Amino acid sequence: xxxxxxxxxxxxxxxxxxxxxxxxxxxxxxxxxxxxxxxxxxxxxxxxxxxxxxxxxxxxxxxxxxxxxxxxxxxxxxxxxxxxxxxxxxxxxxxxxxxxxxxxxxxxxxxxxxxxxxxxxxxxxxxxxxxxxxxxxxxxxxxxxxxxxxxxxxxxxxxxxxxxxxxxxxxxxxxxxxxxxxxxxxxxxxxxxxxxxxxxxxxxxxxxxxxxxxxxxxxxxxxxxxx
Amino acid sequence: xxxxxxxxxxxxxxxxxxxxxxxxxxxxxxxxxxxxxxxxxxxxxxxxxxxxxxxxxxxxxxxxxxxxxxxxxxxxxxxxxxxxxxxxxxxxxxxxxxxxxxxxxxxxxxxxxxxxxxxxxxxxxxxxxxxxxxxxxxxxxxxxxxxxxxxxxxxxxxxxxxxxxxxxxxxxxxxxxxxxxxxxxxxxxxxxxxxxxxxxxxxxxxxxxxxxxxxxxxxxxxxxxxxxxx
Numbered sequence: 319x320x321x322x323x324x325x326x327x328x329x330x331x332x333x334x335x336x337x338x339x340x341x342x343x344x345x346x347x348x349x350x351x352x353x354x355x356x357x358x359x360x361x362x363x364x365x366x367x368x369x370x371x372x373x374x375x376x377x378x379x380x381x382x383x384x385x386x387x388x389x390x391x392x393x394x395x396x397x398x399x400x401x402x403x404x405x406x407x408x409x410x411x412x413x414x415x416x417x418x419x420x421x422x423x424x425x426x427x428x429x430x431x432x433x434x435x436x437x438x439x440x441x442x443x444x445x446x447x448x449x450x451x452x453x454x455x456x457x458x459x460x461x462x463x464x465x466x467x468x469x470x471x472x473x474x475x476x477x478x479x480x481x482x483x484x485x486x487x488x489x490x491x492x493x494x495x496x497x498x499x500x501x502x503x504x505x506x507x508x509x510x511x512x513x514x515x516x517x518x519x520x521x522x523x524x525x526x527x528x529x530x531x532x533x534x535x536x537x538x539x540x541x542x543x544x545x
Numbered sequence: 546x547x548x549x550x551x552x553x554x555x556x557x558x559x560x561x562x563x564x565x566x567x568x569x570x571x572x573x574x575x576x577x578x579x580x581x582x583x584x585x586x587x588x589x590x591x592x593x594x595x596x597x598x599x600x601x602x603x604x605x606x607x608x609x610x611x612x613x614x615x616x617x618x619x620x621x622x623x624x625x626x627x628x629x630x631x632x633x634x635x636x637x638x639x640x641x642x643x644x645x646x647x648x649x650x651x652x653x654x655x656x657x658x659x660x661x662x663x664x665x666x667x668x669x670x671x672x673x674x675x676x677x678x679x680x681x682x683x684x685x686x687x688x689x690x691x692x693x694x695x696x697x698x699x700x701x702x703x704x705x706x707x708x709x710x711x712x713x714x715x716x717x718x719x720x721x722x723x724x725x726x727x728x729x730x731x732x733x734x735x736x737x738x739x740x741x742x743x744x745x746x747x748x749x750x751x752x753x754x755x756x757x758x759x760x761x762x763x764x765x766x767x768x769x770x771x772x773x774x775x
Binding site: 439451 | 548551552556570573574575596597599600607613615650651652659693703705708711714722743747751
């Protein structure tokens with residue numbers, strides 16, 4: 319089991335400290351950010367590990383416009399859900415306006431064309447979960463490599479707290495309320511190469527060959543053939 | 546990290562009292578868009594903008610792989626490299642670009658929305674799901690030193706409904722940024738007439754390494770032969 323496909327799903331409404339409206343606009347680490355479900359320590363690779371991040375996705379958003387009257391209203395609201403997302407009639411969007419960024423050590427992966435780091439991939443371009451209403455426009459290719467000894471993080475930023483539902487009532491998130499589950503989620507899919515396979519991954523990197531299970535197997539076969 | 550997949554998402558949202566913003570905020574509000582006017586997604590002065598025109602340095606190469614926009618307002622997106630528009634009519638006249646109905650953002654978005662703040666009448670968000678009819682292939686290359694723009698043109702005004710509500714629209718661009726040695730390889734592939742993508746850049750690197758190994762082996766063999774001959 320030295321090449322393993324792995325996933326991590328973060329939900330802002332899980333754990334003991336759920337996201338509140340005050341966190342809107344803040345950058346939240348899905349691993350150690352202190353909100354939702356977290357892990358025990360920063361995500362990092364050991365000297366004998368190599369991680370290839372193959373996909374990231376976050377809750378999508380739908381642009382509509384201001385003052386729309388959306389049917390199926392949540393209790394106590396003038397405007398309700400559209401396509402499974404809570405509608406904010408002031409900002410004119412349904413959903414959290416969420417973005418996700420990959421950070422390796424201290425470097426953000428996604429940049430604007432002026433080389434300034436941005437919020438990352440919009441959930442609208444890489445939605446989680448995927449549905450008929452929200453299909454991906456973005457494919458993380460080339461993959462992102464986390465070399466041995468590096469620390470990596472996935473960061474979520476959302477800008478529309480009123481697009482999230484309160485855990486108790488389902489109404490848009492007010493300042494003291496906490497978000498319900500399945501309202502703001504992030505998903506990461508990566509492959510973990512460990513031990514000898516991590517060494518092979520490093521070798522492939524030196525050779526300029528894409529690191530994927532097929533190429534690692536090919537390298538093993540070519541070693542066996544040369545013996 | 547010299548080949549990086551990048552995206553840029555624009556929408557007509559900015560804080561109150563400002564037409565544009567360099568950072569998204571939680572207090573963003575929709576900004577009115579005029580019908581048939583081109584909006585530069587990067588420095589157009591409406592919605593999310595960046596600090597300077599999008600351009601490649603001498604050591605950068607950009608390959609634009611996808612563009613899309615909201616299907617509503619009959620919007621369309623155009624790519625401009627330096628001063629040349631990429632999409633043209635068959636008679637070589639200017640056009641607005643790829644319609645959002647052909648390349649929707651998000652994929653699966655409704656084709657129209659009706660805004661109506663008056664009278665509490667339910668607005669209609671169409672139940673249809675627009676899927677893409679257009680694939681940006683071959684990709685669009687932005688060579689080192691070139692400036693590029695992505696232009697969004699709504700064919701109708703963003704002011705809708707009896708109460709004059711403002712529609713929110715978005716546009717999306719996906720590109721790969723090749724930097725440093727990989728940009729040099731991208732230029733070399735361009736000279737060779739080979740499509741520029743991460744696979745082909747990797748292939749070129751491998752062929753360089755193999756070439757070096759072969760020449761090292763050949764010189765070692767020649768050296769051995771020379772020494773043996775003495």
